[in-house]
Amino acid sequence: MMLRRTNVFRSVLIVGLCLGLNVSAGEPEAKKTTKTASRTKTPAPRPVSPINDVAESLNAGRTPAAATIERIMDQAVRNIAARYNLNDVQTEITADMMRRGVYKFLRENEDEVWPVLRDLLKWRLRAPDDPEARRRIGKTARPLLEKAKAAILEANEQWRAILNEEQRRVHDFDLREMETTFRKIDERFSEWETGKKPHDEYLFPEPNLAGEPARPTRPKEGTLPVPQKEMFNPKHIFEAMVERFIKDYDLKEGQITAARSILEEYKIKADDFCTANKAAFAEVIAKQQDALRRRDMKAVKEAAAEHKKLLKPIYAMGEQMQTRLRGLLETAQIERYEARKKGTRPVRKKPAEKKSAGASNVGTSGETSSSAGS
Numbered sequence: 105m106m107l108r109r110t111n112v113f114r115s116v117l118i119v120g121l122c123l124g125l126n127v128s129a130g131e132p133e134a135k136k137t138t139k140t141a142s143r144t145k146t147p148a149p150r151p152v153s154p155i156n157d158v159a160e161s162l163n164a165g166r167t168p169a170a171a172t173i174e175r176i177m178d179q180a181v182r183n184i185a186a187r188y189n190l191n192d193v194q195t196e197i198t199a200d201m202m203r204r205g206v207y208k209f210l211r212e213n214e215d216e217v218w219p220v221l222r223d224l225l226k227w228r229l230r231a232p233d234d235p236e237a238r239r240r241i242g243k244t245a246r247p248l249l250e251k252a253k254a255a256i257l258e259a260n261e262q263w264r265a266i267l268n269e270e271q272r273r274v275h276d277f278d279l280r281e282m283e284t285t286f287r288k289i290d291e292r293f294s295e296w297e298t299g300k301k302p303h304d305e306y307l308f309p310e311p312n313l314a315g316e317p318a319r320p321t322r323p324k325e326g327t328l329p330v331p332q333k334e335m336f337n338p339k340h341i342f343e344a345m346v347e348r349f350i351k352d353y354d355l356k357e358g359q360i361t362a363a364r365s366i367l368e369e370y371k372i373k374a375d376d377f378c379t380a381n382k383a384a385f386a387e388v389i390a391k392q393q394d395a396l397r398r399r400d401m402k403a404v405k406e407a408a409a410e411h412k413k414l415l416k417p418i419y420a421m422g423e424q425m426q427t428r429l430r431g432l433l434e435t436a437q438i439e440r441y442e443a444r445k446k447g448t449r450p451v452r453k454k455p456a457e458k459k460s461a462g463a464s465n466v467g468t469s470g471e472t473s474s475s476a477g478s
Contacts, residue, residue, distance in 0.1 A: 177202050188271045189322040197266055197396050205259050216248050229307045235299040242297030253286045262408045265392030268329035270320035276340055277317045328393050338374040338418045349429050353437045362432055370425045
């Protein structure tokens with residue numbers, strides 16, 4: 105049976121507020137393929153995660169039980185394992201990191217997490233009809249979202265060390281989607297905070313269905329994959345940045361040529377940097393993997409910080425490239441882009457209300473009973 109895809113991070117504020125790992129939201133694509141010149145590509149499945157027990161507890165004024173949280177985490181780990189085609193060792197490490205991340209986040213933010221989730225589920229992840237409710241939710245949810253974003257992105261940097269090259273391509277895609285989704289959700293909450301009627305009632309943005317990565321090859325059981333190339337390949341990210349820029353600003357033919365020329369320049373710079381620092385990348389990756397095998401989270405964080413420091417010149421290149429790209433724009437293109445950001449999306453049909461009580465079918469805008477974690 106073909107299942108419909110939904111947005112990466114569709115339910116980030118249901119489960120993802122307390123998850124320290126990326127779990128792309130949605131429902132798995134069953135046997136959907138796209139043709140390429142040389143082979144058939146099967147997209148990595150979009151996972152699902154149960155939230156009904158959480159919603160029911162919150163609706164009844166109770167904090168979800170530890171057993172409920174455990175079930176959600178178990179499902180989330182299965183979702184990650186399916187999307188990334190993890191082997192047994194990768195799955196075990198993922199589960200361990202998730203539990204540490206979830207319980208740490210809950211310990212530090214429990215007083216804020218459950219009230220925000222209760223409100224969001226009550227309004228089915230849409231803007232409340234009541235202006236006061238919009239203001240209250242927007243005001244309390246924005247800082248919590250920022251904390252969740254920081255925790256999730258930090259954990260992703262650490263978790264990435266256990267992935268092979270093909271799995272990292274999926275992760276690159278998901279990281280870009282996470283950044284976009286976090287930004288757009290923050291814009292929604294900011295709008296709610298004013299109390300004014302929002303341009304779009306739905307909290308979560310439409311899914312990006314373009315460029316869905318192929319399903320990775322499953323690594324050999326009982327081992328962590330040894331990266332055959334440098335851990336971080338900025339060329340793919342730079343390419344995605346430029347293609348998104350071209351689309352967002354509807355560049356003209358001459359501008360597109362100039363933009364891709366700038367891209368090639370920075371791809372060469374990035375290649376040179378990665379080649380010159382290949383040994384340093386390999387060393388920090390080995391440190392991360394060894395720390396993850398030993399479940400030494402202090403050492404994991406230290407290695408992740410070292411890796412992030414090593415990548416600073418790449419981040420700077422990306423910022424420089426974006427500045428160069430913005431220099432190509434005409435005033436009218438900037439104005440059109442800003443107007444689209446403030447405009448409305450196509451109207452989506454609301455799901456039919458069911459007579460049965462409870463929290464089923466509350467997970468997402470237009471979703472069925474299952475929702476995904478972060």
